[in-house]
Amino acid sequence: xxxxxxxxxxxxxxxxxxxxxxxxxxxxxxxxxxxxxxxxxxxxxxxxxxxxxxxxxxxxxxxxxxxxxxxxxxxxxxxxxxxxxxxxxxxxxxxxxxxxxxxxxxxxxxxxxxxxxxxxxxxxxxxxxxxxxxxxxxxxx
Amino acid sequence: xxxxxxxxxxxxxxxxxxxxxxxxxxxxxxxxxxxxxxxxxxxxxxxxxxxxxxxxxxxxxxxxxxxxxxxxxxxxxxxxxxxxxxxxxxxxxxxxxxxxxxxxxxxxxxxxxxxxxxxxxxxxxxxxxxxxxxxxxxxxx
Numbered sequence: 001x002x003x004x005x006x007x008x009x010x011x012x013x014x015x016x017x018x019x020x021x022x023x024x025x026x027x028x029x030x031x032x033x034x035x036x037x038x039x040x041x042x043x044x045x046x047x048x049x050x051x052x053x054x055x056x057x058x059x060x061x062x063x064x065x066x067x068x069x070x071x072x073x074x075x076x077x078x079x080x081x082x083x084x085x086x087x088x089x090x091x092x093x094x095x096x097x098x099x100x101x102x103x104x105x106x107x108x109x110x111x112x113x114x115x116x117x118x119x120x121x122x123x124x125x126x127x128x129x130x131x132x133x134x135x136x137x138x139x140x141x
Numbered sequence: 142x143x144x145x146x147x148x149x150x151x152x153x154x155x156x157x158x159x160x161x162x163x164x165x166x167x168x169x170x171x172x173x174x175x176x177x178x179x180x181x182x183x184x185x186x187x188x189x190x191x192x193x194x195x196x197x198x199x200x201x202x203x204x205x206x207x208x209x210x211x212x213x214x215x216x217x218x219x220x221x222x223x224x225x226x227x228x229x230x231x232x233x234x235x236x237x238x239x240x241x242x243x244x245x246x247x248x249x250x251x252x253x254x255x256x257x258x259x260x261x262x263x264x265x266x267x268x269x270x271x272x273x274x275x276x277x278x279x280x281x282x
Binding site: 061 | 152154156159199202203212218220221223248269270276
């Protein structure tokens with residue numbers, strides 16, 4: 001909708017991560033529960049493999065079923081992740097708790113860090129890591 | 142600056158990828174040349190390992206030297222990537238060409254895709270994949 005009404009010459013630069021996962025359809029449901037994500041786009045092939053764009057507030061990310069033939073590997077296939085997601089939110093403690101309740105695993109809890117962020121880290125059931133936090137600004141360190 | 146002047150309660154939700162790389166300092170120079178990135182934050186330890194935040198227009202991403210002991214692996218260590226970056230720009234052809242000139246390798250060239258984007262894919266010298274494109278909107282498919 002936004003794309004269709006936009007002229008060809010006013011595209012703002014954006015960078016959105018595209019997470020490779022096993023069980024993409026299940027992953028969409030997880031991210032809805034864990035982050036309150038909403039689904040703004042989904043295509044699905046006859047095998048049930050998906051490509052989807054999800055929004056969390058004004059932030060966007062993509063996920064897709066892995067396709068090693070196209071060099072898209074899940075963390076499960078690789079035995080780890082090459083990119084982690086830094087999710088900045090207004091209430092890191094609440095967001096972190098919601099993610100863990102939905103099935104994410106705590107890597108380290110939300111704490112004030114010496115570099116001026118209040119932040120914790122989880123790994124989701126699909127092997128992707130998320131640092132959930134916010135800059136402390138003037139408030140406290 | 143922005144962070145310090147912001148109150149504790151008006152943090153917008155944002156998701157920024159943090160790329161694990163070997164040779165973080167070299168990677169910063171590559172992304173400046175390839176994407177016209179500017180460096181908004183860098184910390185460096187006594188071994189020369191960095192954590193940096195880079196901006197491309199209004200888009201932001203992070204990079205850091207890999208630290209397998211903290212579960213942060215480069216694509217080189219894993220033999221692939223678990224997340225690729227979707228970079229939306231106003232002129233995909235020009236942005237793609239600049240990245241390739243700076244040392245990225247073409248995975249597939251910029252072309253109009255049936256899903257309504259003009260997009261190509263490169264892999265950078267550190268093993269991260271970037272899809273550089275834009276939605277075609279009404280213009281042409």
